[in-house]
Amino acid sequence: MSIWEFANPVRFMRLTGKVLPWITALAIACLAIGLIWGFFFTPEAINFGSTVKIIYIHVPAATFAINAWALMFVASMIWLVRRHHVSALVARAAAPVGMVMTLIALITGAIWGEPMWGTYWEWDPRLTSFLVLFVFYLGYMALWEAIDEPDKAADLTSVLAMVGTVFAVISRYAVNFWNQGLHQGASLSLDKEEHVADVYYIPLLFALAGFFLLFLALVFLRTRTEIRARRIKALQLQEAN
Amino acid sequence: MSATLAVLTRELRLALRSGGGAGLGLAFFLIVVMLIPFGVGPVPSLLAQIAPGTLWIAALLACLLSLDRLFQADFEDGTLDILALSPMPLEGLVAIKAFAHWITTGLPLVVAAPILGVTLNLPESAYWWLVISLAVGTPALSFLGAIGAALTVGIRRGGLLLSLLVLPLYIPTLIFGAKCVTAASEGVEVMPAFLLLAGVTLLTLALTPFAAAAALRMHMR
Amino acid sequence: MTLTVSNLACFRTGRLIFSDQSFTIDAGEAVMLRGPNGSGKSTMLRALAGMLPFEGDVVLNGVPLGKDHDGVQEQIAYAGHLDAIKPQLTVGENLTFWARLFEGGSIDDAVEQFALAEIWDRPAHACSAGQKRRLGLARLVVSGRVLWLLDEPTVSLDVETTARFAGIIKAHCAGGGMALIATHIDLGLDTPREIMLDPNVVRKSIPSNDPFLSEAWE
Numbered sequence: 001m002s003i004w005e006f007a008n009p010v011r012f013m014r015l016t017g018k019v020l021p022w023i024t025a026l027a028i029a030c031l032a033i034g035l036i037w038g039f040f041f042t043p044e045a046i047n048f049g050s051t052v053k054i055i056y057i058h059v060p061a062a063t064f065a066i067n068a069w070a071l072m073f074v075a076s077m078i079w080l081v082r083r084h085h086v087s088a089l090v091a092r093a094a095a096p097v098g099m100v101m102t103l104i105a106l107i108t109g110a111i112w113g114e115p116m117w118g119t120y121w122e123w124d125p126r127l128t129s130f131l132v133l134f135v136f137y138l139g140y141m142a143l144w145e146a147i148d149e150p151d152k153a154a155d156l157t158s159v160l161a162m163v164g165t166v167f168a169v170i171s172r173y174a175v176n177f178w179n180q181g182l183h184q185g186a187s188l189s190l191d192k193e194e195h196v197a198d199v200y201y202i203p204l205l206f207a208l209a210g211f212f213l214l215f216l217a218l219v220f221l222r223t224r225t226e227i228r229a230r231r232i233k234a235l236q237l238q239e240a241n
Numbered sequence: 242m243s244a245t246l247a248v249l250t251r252e253l254r255l256a257l258r259s260g261g262g263a264g265l266g267l268a269f270f271l272i273v274v275m276l277i278p279f280g281v282g283p284v285p286s287l288l289a290q291i292a293p294g295t296l297w298i299a300a301l302l303a304c305l306l307s308l309d310r311l312f313q314a315d316f317e318d319g320t321l322d323i324l325a326l327s328p329m330p331l332e333g334l335v336a337i338k339a340f341a342h343w344i345t346t347g348l349p350l351v352v353a354a355p356i357l358g359v360t361l362n363l364p365e366s367a368y369w370w371l372v373i374s375l376a377v378g379t380p381a382l383s384f385l386g387a388i389g390a391a392l393t394v395g396i397r398r399g400g401l402l403l404s405l406l407v408l409p410l411y412i413p414t415l416i417f418g419a420k421c422v423t424a425a426s427e428g429v430e431v432m433p434a435f436l437l438l439a440g441v442t443l444l445t446l447a448l449t450p451f452a453a454a455a456a457l458r459m460h461m462r
Numbered sequence: 463m464t465l466t467v468s469n470l471a472c473f474r475t476g477r478l479i480f481s482d483q484s485f486t487i488d489a490g491e492a493v494m495l496r497g498p499n500g501s502g503k504s505t506m507l508r509a510l511a512g513m514l515p516f517e518g519d520v521v522l523n524g525v526p527l528g529k530d531h532d533g534v535q536e537q538i539a540y541a542g543h544l545d546a547i548k549p550q551l552t553v554g555e556n557l558t559f560w561a562r563l564f565e566g567g568s569i570d571d572a573v574e575q576f577a578l579a580e581i582w583d584r585p586a587h588a589c590s591a592g593q594k595r596r597l598g599l600a601r602l603v604v605s606g607r608v609l610w611l612l613d614e615p616t617v618s619l620d621v622e623t624t625a626r627f628a629g630i631i632k633a634h635c636a637g638g639g640m641a642l643i644a645t646h647i648d649l650g651l652d653t654p655r656e657i658m659l660d661p662n663v664v665r666k667s668i669p670s671n672d673p674f675l676s677e678a679w680e
Contacts, residue, residue, distance in 0.1 A: 010678045085673055132412060139406045146396045149475050155459040156392050160406065163388055163452050167410045170441065174413040177437065178420065227674070234674040237477050247562035251551070258550040319544025323601070325513060326535050327563050461513050 007084030009227050016220045023220065027213035034206030042200055054112045056204060060211035062105035065133060068098025068215065072140070073165045076158035086223070088154035089230065091161065092144055093222035097215060099137035106130055125179045129172045136164050150230055244329050245337060252341035259310075266303045266346040267353055273299040274357045285362045292361035293371070293422030299357075300350045300375060301411055304382040307346055308407065309400040311338060311390035312457065325461060331454040339387040339449070340380075347379030363426065370425035374438060378418040381442040384449040385410045391453035394460050413441045463489040463523050463608055465510075465640060470518035472505050476672025479505045483518070485657055487609075487642060490635045492651055495644040497659030503644035504542070506659070507611045510642070511540040522609065539607035541615055545598030549587035553578060553597055556586055557604060566606020575630050576600040591618040599627065602634075610634065610641040616649065625650060 038056035075091035078084055109127055110120040121127070143160055147153035256263060277295050281287060315321045324334055354375050355368050363371065389407035393399035417438035424431045464486055471481035479502040487493050495503050509516040512527055512535045520527040520534075527534045547556050557578065561569045573579050576596045581589060586597065595618050602610055610631075616624045628650045631641055642657075643649065 008676075009673050010676050013679075132409060135405075135409045139402075139409060142402055142405055143392060146393070146399070146402050151475065152459055152462065156456055159388075159452055159456050159459070160392060163410070163448070166444075166448065167413065170444075171409070171412045174416045174437070174441075177434075178416045231674040231679070234476050234672050237475060238675060244563050244565065247559055251548075251555075251559050254555070255548060255550055314548075317544075318548070319542055319546040320548070322508075322511075322513065322540060322542060322544070323546045323560075324563075326511060326538055326540055328536055328565065329563065330532075462515065 004082070004084065007082070007086050009086055009231070012086045013224060013227060016224055020217060020220050020224075023213050023217045027210055027217050030206050030210030030213055032210075034203050034208075034210050038200070038203035038207060042203060051112060051115045052200075054108050055200075056207040058105060058108040058112060059204065060208045061101045061108065062130070063208065064211055064215045065098055065101040065105050065130065068094045068101060068219075069133065069136070069165070069168070071219070072098065072161050076161035079154055080158045080162075085154075085230070086227065088151075088158070089226040090219065090223050091157065092154075093226050094219050095137055095141050095144070097218045097222065099134065099141065101215070102130055102134045102137060106134065123179060125175045128179070129175045132171050132175070133168060136168050140164065150233065244327075245333070248329070248334060248337045249341055252338055253344065256341065256345040263345045263349050266306055267349045269306055270299050270303040270350055270353060271357065273302060274361065277361070289362040289364055289426070292358060292363040293367065293426060294419045295361060296354050296358060296363070296371060297375075297378075297415055297419040297422070300347075300354065300379065301382060301408075301415060303350055304346055304379060304386060305404060305407060307342070308383075308386040308390050309393070309403050311342055311387060312394045313390070313399070316394045316460065321457065321461060325458070331457060332450040335387055335391070335453045335457070336384075336446075336450040339384045339453075342386070343380050343383040347375075347383055350379060351375045363422075366428060367422050367426035370431055370435075371422045374418045374421035374435065377435070377439050377442055378414050381414045381445040382411060384445045385414075387453045388449050388456065391456035391460070394457065414438065414445075417441060463638065463640065465523075465609060465642075466519070466521040467510070468519045468521075470506070470509065470516055470520065472502060472509050472514060472516050473672075474505065476675065480659055480661075481517075483657070483659075487640045489638045489640060492631050492635050492641040492643060492654050494649070494651075494654050494656045495642055495659065496646075496656050497644075498661065501659040501661045503659060504613050507540065507542070507613050507642065507644060511535070511538050511611050513540075537608045538611060539602045539605040539609070540611045540613075541599060541602060542613045543617075545594045546601070547586045547594050547597055549585070552583050552585050553589065553593075554582045556597060557600055560601045561604040564605040564607075567604045569604055572600040572603035575603060575626070575633075577626075592620060592623065595619055596623060599630075603630070608639055610639065610643075612641060612643045612645075614645055615643065616645060616647060 035056055039053050042053065071094045072091045075087045075094065079088040079091065106127070109130070113122060113127075114120050140157060140160055143157050144153050147156060274295060277291070277299075278288060281291065312321065315324065325331060327334075351372060354371055355363075358368060358371055386403075386407055388410070389403045392406060393403045396402060417434050420434035421431055421438060424434055466486045468484045469481075470483040472479045483506065485493070495506065497503050505514060508514045510520055510527075512531055522534045522537055525534055551559070557569060557572065561567075561572075573582070576599060578597065578600060581593055584593075586594065589597065595615075599615060602612075616627060619627060624647075631643070631649070631651065634641065
């Protein structure tokens with residue numbers, strides 16, 4: 001059996017219908033372990049106090065904010081090359097999830113930034129590129145909404161996803177160049193994985209796994225909704241004949 | 242070659258006859274630059290500091306202004322269908338139209354920018370780089386705009402959506418372009434920013450005709 | 463030169479417009495495409511022009527449309543509901559542009575056949591609907607293409623011009639050209655063949671190709 005079998009909406013619905021409850025349950029379990037362990041059973045860091053514990057939300061959200069776009073890119077490419085309808089709808093379903101993840105990363109970053117840097121917002125390259133990513137999500141979703149014909153919308157948003165990916169990546173590095181030029185020297189790095197001790201790291205792994213499963217569950221759920229909406233549209237068209 | 246010239250002259254003629262195609266963008270550029278001192282105050286040192294960014298952002302917005310008509314008129318009156326059947330590839334057509342858009346909107350901005358630079362107290366050392374960076378960067382604005390225009394052709398209220406789609410794509414060009422002028426005004430090395438700006442423009446010129454033509458074909462289906 | 467169409471079917475957003483259309487048009491032939499509103503005449507013409515996806519085979523002079531898309535398209539001239547005229551340009555500028563772009567037929571022929579000399583310098587926005595249509599159809603002549611696909615070409619033409627246009631089609635066919643014309647009126651061509659698109663017959667033969675209408679749905 002080839003993986004393309006799942007490109008058939010009926011098969012996709014059948015399979016995801018079966019696995020979705022399990023993924024959801026596992027996501028809740030991992031998130032509960034990761035977050036409760038992380039929040040209540042890790043020692044307070046010397047320099048950071050209790051504020052550091054926001055990484056259990058911030059880091060996974062940021063990770064999947066980017067990966068959601070990567071998923072959109074791959075799914076859009078599959079639609080353009082092989083014209084599998086489910087693939088286009090997966091791309092569409094991933095966008096709002098990715099956008100919310102980006103928003104969570106930005107908000108938790110701001111909350112964390114206040115005690116750390118003394119400001120809610122800093123035009124740090126990392127923060128800025130997440131803001132840019134957020135805007136790319138908005139444009140992508142707006143284009144989906146603006147076009148009535150589902151296949152045409154899938155086509156055009158796929159083109160946007162391709163072009164957007166190229167320019168999102170360029171923007172990421174352009175932003176680095178821009179801030180270096182203004183401030184000289186790097187600002188605070190948010191990348192904690194390399195520095196954190198195991199006591200913090202293991203719950204973080206659970207939180208990451210939990211966010212991954214949550215992300216998967218949300219994308220499946222939203223894709224199922226999109227497939228149903230698409231079927232309703234098709235049935236209405238058939239009826240109107 | 243004859244077909245290329247035919248399309249180009251027609252585009253320019255249409256822009257000139259459509260009620261000040263080039264003039265409108267230029268007037269908009271002037272107004273935006275004029276509004277800045279009203280907003281931030283008339284302090285010369287402050288204006289000098291923000292002049293490079295202001296001029297670049299104003300140029301970028303002026304470019305955006307006329308983009309929504311780039312393919313819209315041809316789509317509405319059936320010209321696009323005929324062009325699709327013509328011997329000229331749609332990719333080439335997109336490139337010519339974007340180039341014509343640059344001549345009618347980008348080029349006047351390049352010429353006018355130094356004059357407005359005077360009003361913003363732009364440091365003397367930055368004038369050449371202002372002109373050069375705009376001359377190299379604005380073609381990218383027209384070509385990227387062609388993607389947005391092709392994606393939103395035939396969509397109701399597409400103009401607003403066009404801005405939302407295109408402005409994020411302008412970020413690298415804006416960063417490198419404005420940095421050129423800032424670096425020149427501060428007396429810092431300009432070349433890194435300029436080379437990156439030129440790189441982004443070249444990538445854009447190579448990439449966008451294919452993406453925009455693909456989007457147009459999808460719309461005609 | 464022959465156009466061979468076999469088992470042509472078109473879907474729009476998963477909805478079947480028509481199916482099982484098979485016919486040939488030989489050199490020198492003008493064929494009428496008939497059918498009530500919504501039967502898919504425009505869709506068929508756009509599909510044959512390579513502007514819409516379709517199922518089945520379209521072969522022009524031995525070359526399938528799917529295999530050499532651009533090559534086949536370069537034999538085709540299409541005139542749809544829209545005249546593709548720029549109101550800011552004069553009649554002459556409009557026509558000269560098309561002639562330079564297509565590098566096919568002669569402008570003088572087109573001007574003479576469609577009687578455009580008298581309005582040559584007039585801005586297109588000042589032309590009447592009928593004059594615009596004449597200008598739009600003159601593009602067929604300057605394009606120098608073999609196969610004409612015409613969608614309601616005689617709309618807003620008066621009786622005299624319609625007769626004149628019928629003559630132009632005859633001349634095109636006499637020179638080895640072909641035409642497929644969707645129209646409701648009798649153009650006055652000598653015993654033309656007709657293709658009938660009947661929505662009631664066509665609809666049932668093929669189910670939709672939309673995977674979202676699959677029967678296996680739970």
